[in-house]
Amino acid sequence: MTSAPLASIYRRSLEHPEDFWAEAAEDIDWISPWDTVLDRDAAPAARWFVGGRLNTCYNALDRHADGDRAEQPALIYDSAVTGTTETFTYGELRDQVAALAGVLNRCGVEHGDRVVIYMPMIPQAVIAMLACARLGAVHSVVFGGFAPRELAIRIDDCLPKVVVSASCGIEVERVIEYKPLLDRAIEIADHKPDHSIVFQREMVTADLQPGRDLDWEEEMATATPHDCVPVAATDPLYILYTSGTTGEPKGIIRDNGGHAVALKWTMQNIYDVKPGEVYWAASDVGWVVGHSYIVYGPLLHGCTTVLYEGKPVGTPDAGAFWRVIADHGVVSMFTAPTAFRAIRQRDPDGDLVGKYDLSKFRSLFLAGERSDPDTLGWAEEQLGVPVIDHWWQTETGWAIAANCLGIEPLPVVPGSAGHPAPGWDLAVLGPDGTELPSGEIGALCVRLPMPPSSFPTLWNAEDRFVETYLATFPGFYETADAGFIDEDGNVHVMARTDDIINVAGHRLSTGALEEVLIGHSDVAECAVVGVADPIKGELPVGFLVLKVGAARQNDEIVSDVVMSVRQQIGPVASFKSAVVVERLPKTRSGKILRGTIARVANDEEWNMPATVDDPAIFDEIATALATIGYPRDDAGLS
Ligand code: COA
Ligand code: AMP
DSSP states (O other), rough: OOOTTTTHHHHHHHHHHHHHHHHHHHGSOOSSSOOOEETTTSSSSSSEETTTTOOOHHHIHHHHTTTTTTSSSEEEETTTTEEEEEEHHHHHHHHHHHHHHHHHHTTTTTTOEEEEEEEEEEHHHHHHHHHHHHOOOOEEEOOSSSSSHHHHHHHHHHHHHHEESEEEETTTTTTSSSEEEEEHHHHHHHSSEEEEEOOOTOOOOOOOOTTTTEHHHHHTTTTOOOOOOOEETTTTTEEEEEESSSOOOEEEEEEEHHHHHHHHHHHOOOOOOOTTSSSESSOOSSSSSHHHIIIHHHHHHOOEEEEEOOOOSSSSSSHHHHHHHHOOOOOOOEEEEHHHHHHHOOOOTTTTTGGGGOOOOEEEESSSOOOOOHHHHHHHHOOOEEEEBBBOOOTSSSSSSSOOOOOOOOOOOOOOEEEETTTTEEEEEEETSSOOOTTTEEEEEEESSSOHHHHHHHTHHHHHIIIIISSSSEEEEEEEEEEEEOOTOOOEEOOOSSSSSEETTEEEHHHHHHHHHHHSSTTTEEEEEEEEETTEEEEEEEEEEEEETTTOOOHHHHHHHHHHHHTTTOGGGGGOEEOOOSSOOBBBTSSOOOHHHHHTTTOOOOOOOOTOSOOOHHHHHHHHTTTTTOOOOTTOOO
């Protein structure tokens, strides 16, 4: 059971959600108030603050810049890969954003139009997001590690008028030219955006196509600043594509009103951060963590946010995170456990931690994948602050379960993501939809309605929204995570119930990878499973059954498919291993037994499925895996 005062706040949030969130909404500046706090009857899902009007950019920037934070840093850009830092005050950031909003508007972008942002971790990415919000346009940020084909799929789904990009990104020491990738994506896509706006970085000058491509600096030099456009609370602020079970990504929609209210609330209540303090999410603006906690959450709250271009290790060493915390006086940080596993591997005794002044640092939050107790314990020991695992998804936009440090810090329970956060009525359901008692593993589901900021539907895919998330357990949102709630109310998230795997905190669809593999002319059948990795948590491994009389040699086919995944999905998939097998184990109905294959690869206990006629098939799988070094003896995560 949850104890007071968290218990009473939690109870109130479920029993009187309208009162609870209307009160939280007072921290947001509204142009006109809502008619209905929560429209429970809206289809396909309930809507928050219906009838209300506001502007998210105004709340994130103008109200601070016009108030007493004009001179306070809003954004610190710290680039470990270029060795530079740049600080933007709230006044400066607002002016840049207003100017870019003017540029976008001159390109024809208006309220409701879509803009795709394909950028590295530079301030211009944040400026572009906020400029869209200022115009009431809908941004869709595509992570830079995705290949042109993935970018093209997103362009064809959301039909942007403009794409904003940069000449290059920097991966440790490797310069990655973005413009050729963007050009290729536009070439593949059926939809052709009217313009690209390209920020030229000094390492690479991209070729611009006259008429279509515009130079960021030139356009900004002649821009007329644009004011904030009032939008409905229920208008979309952004679309963020995330992996589904097929190669077709799902466009998660975030609305303006509920998002602003919930994120502002979380900064104080979950993260225990105060306006004016420095907050850092070491993620990428291409992921939901970047949207919520590099950009919107900290700025809505009047914090200083850090935009870090670099890695936890290698830029230049495993002390990079401690350097950023010390240099900028970070009070709370958010990253994925994989980053800490990488740091620990390079600096197991934490020798580099002691070199930095971390006296202002109060808490570390981890999400994106389960925090293995071993890594969590190591981080706690090194940093001497609470290390909080919390659980959320692109769909929800903020934590479903957390340790709410700003309400009532609870003892950290390693292996658990904390208690359900206020607003989230979490239940563990069995296959027939009955609620399971504490301690029993089942489907983690949220009783409807969901709190503000959770997605109201999928872009252009309402049927898919209902079918994927609402149909299995009527009255509930199905998270597609399995887990249990223990007797003390702690949520333990154990595994996905679909074929999504988690690679370095990134969500990947094995179905999408299989679609690429099967595209090889010599491949008859294939499977991709997630296999444990000591740093990235999981890595995808492919199994290929070849057509009779395959044209190419086995090793050539393996290289081909590895290259195809890199070219078609992108380097972010970290797909480097595949192996040829004679056949794949299946159920009698023909379903490939991916779970059992993964157990064999991980050297975990497994039972021979009753539906398998010839048990020798798993010996064949094990023999094939041994040729590529599985099972690994260093993969275990406790
Ligand atoms: N543009 C182009 N390529 C990119 C890219 C980008 N924005 N981001 C990553 N890539 C590439 C990498 O260079 C790498 O390519 P490679 O196979 O040629 O080496 C590949 O995509 C995989 O990247 P990544 O998963 O980041 O692996 P890594 O080995 O470079 O680094 C970690 C491993 C653990 C250090 C890194 O994943 C990390 O810092 N993760 C934690 C933080 C995080 O981002 N979490 C997200 C959710 S909070
Ligand atoms: P994404 O939508 O990319 O943020 O990925 C969401 C998925 O990551 C969730 O559905 C979980 O499978 C996993 N995840 C995120 N946070 C946690 C956590 N704290 N513990 C376990 N799994 C997590």
